[in-house]
Amino acid sequence: MHDILIIADNLSYKINENRLFSGISFSLKKGECLHIKGSNGSGKSTLLRIILGITSPTKGEIKTYVKKNITYLGHKNALKSYLSVEDNITLMGLSNHKDLKEYLEKLSLKELLDIKVANLSYGQQKKLALLRIFLGNTNLIVLDEPFVGLDIENQNILSNFLNKQLQKERGIIFTSHINCDVDSKTLKID
């Protein structure tokens, strides 16, 4: 039981009278990855928000055993466009992280430290936002379409990182339309 990170039982979500999904059940153990698949508007992001405790399910129950030890990257990247890359890293609380330099080089962000986020491309912003995940060091990682906006090289960096986190007994839940090389089980919602 102590290996369990999340247990979801018969989750349903409705917006007014429109049913988004129903009867979703799954569990996630340490070292496991759950890939949530579904068509546009099927409620993948909503399910992630239910897992995070931001949204409540209309029906069903979800138990998380990670006590807010979660890193999350949603559709919105939580970056401040008026701040520089360096200031955003400070804002994420990562400026003194021992692996920061390594990831800045890996993601080609090192030369962009003084540039305002508003002047970065979408892909560069995505990479900056992903630093939160790369340097997060939490038991559970939740990602909403993390591969969107990344080139092949950076998609591979992210896939490799996620696979390494699984070896470290961390749990991962993500949604993606892009085929990726992450060792995961699939949850399909329609």
Place this chain on the structure above:
Amino acid sequence: MKYLRLEVLKLRKKTRSWLGPILVFWLIMLAYPLTIEVSPKNLEIGFFSVLWIAILLSMMFATEDIFTEDYNDGYLEQSLISETSFSYLVGLRVLIHWLLIGIPISLLGFVFSLGTTENLSLSLLILPFAMMSSYIFLNLFVLGNSLSLNKGSVLGAIITLPMALPVLIVLGKSITAIQLEINYSGFIFLLLGSLSIIIVTIPIVVSFIIKAHLE
């Protein structure tokens, strides 16, 4: 301390958000003598009313986008799932806004008061009233802003403006008491009492309102 530092960084780098309300206050106080016949006695008559209203309006501007941007860019969601209590983060943000906007405005109020009344002891007494009222107004408008998070800040200000009226009345009465040299400490305690309740309750209420918006 870490969150305090980060909130200061966010507000400090967004010049418009902290300098705007201070400029609004400064402009109102500068414009006031232009609207009346300039004589020391005339100036003093309406000065304190203008001062409190200027503080009220500046605090309204100060909270204009206190949560809107964070709501739109996903920063609030990150705050919500962080290990730190969300209501504590809300309270901290209000405190930072007060330190960077409310305190300078209160000090400017003291300077304008000294320039107008040429009475140092009266102007020194204005300072704690200005500091307390700015913190109260700030909290009230933060409440309004959270209520109208996705509907525009003006609506929120309209909702909470009536709640600021009793504070304006207390401020007016306290100035009268000071000028008539009667005991005004009751007004200070009244404001302090209100402030102590507001400081605790508003961040909790606002955190629940924001959670409801994010849901």
